[in-house]
Amino acid sequence: MDKDKREYFIYVKGKAVKVSEEVYKAYWKITEHEKYLIKKDWKNNVIPFSALDYDGHFVDNIIDERIDLEKIVEVKMQIEELNKVLATLTKKERELMEAIFYREESLRSISKKEKVSYQAIGKRRDKILEKLRKLLEDKF
Template sequence: MGKKEYHIYVRGKAVPVSEEVYKAYWKITEHEKYLQRKDWKYDVIPFSAMDYDGHFVDNIIDERVDLEKIVEVKMQIEELNKALATLTKKERELIEAIFYKEESLRSISKKEKVSYQAIGKRRDKILEKLRKLLEDKF
C-alpha cells in the first residue's frame, strides 16, 4: 500500500501537496468557517451582502481594507502553489523543511549527511527556479 497523497484544489484543479501543507490549508479553512459562524451568531453583515447591484467595491468605502491587495495576494498564493507543484519531490521536501517546518540548514545537512553550504546552494537553486516561474506571472 502506497503513501497517502494529499491534494488541495486551486481553480478547480487538484494540486498535490505535502501532508503539512494540506493540514495547514484545512486548519485555515476551518478557522474561516468558525469565524463565519461567529459572524452569523452576532449578526455581522458579510461584504457579499453589499453586492446588490454588481458594484461591490463601489458600495463600500473603507480606507483600511485594500480589496485589490487582498485579491492580488490570493492570486500570488495560487501561482506560488502552482510553481511549488512543479518541483521535484526532493526539492519540495527541502522547501517544506526550511519554510514550513522552519528547520535550520545545519539540521537538514546533518540528516542528509552533507555540508550546510550544500543545502544552502540547493535551497538557492530551488528559489531561483521558483522566481523564474513566478516572474512571468507578476
C-alpha cells in the same frame, strides 16, 4: 417638603409630564444606563450602527476603507500562482523547501540528516529559490 408629597416630572418634547415616583426612578435608571453605555462605547471606539445611516445609504457607509480589496485579491492570486509553481518542484526539492520554510529547520540540522555539508544544502535551497523566482516572473 415631605417625601410622600413630592411630585415627579419627566420632560417629553420639552414639556413637563407628571409621573409616579416608580416611573420617575425607572426613567432615570434607564437614562443613566444609556449614558454609561455611550461612555463605554466611546472609550472602546465603538460606533453605533445608527451613526452609519446618516444619509440613507447604510451599506455604502459601512465600507472599511482601511481594507484594500484589490490588494487582497492580488495577494490571493499570487499565492495561487506560488502554489502552482511549487507543485512543479520535484519531491526532493519540495521536501527541502518544506523543511526550511514550513518546519523552520536549520540548514545544519538538514545537512546532518542528509549527511552533506550545510553549504550544499544552502546551494540547493538557492537553486530552488532561483527556479521559483524565474517561474513566477513569467507569471507576473
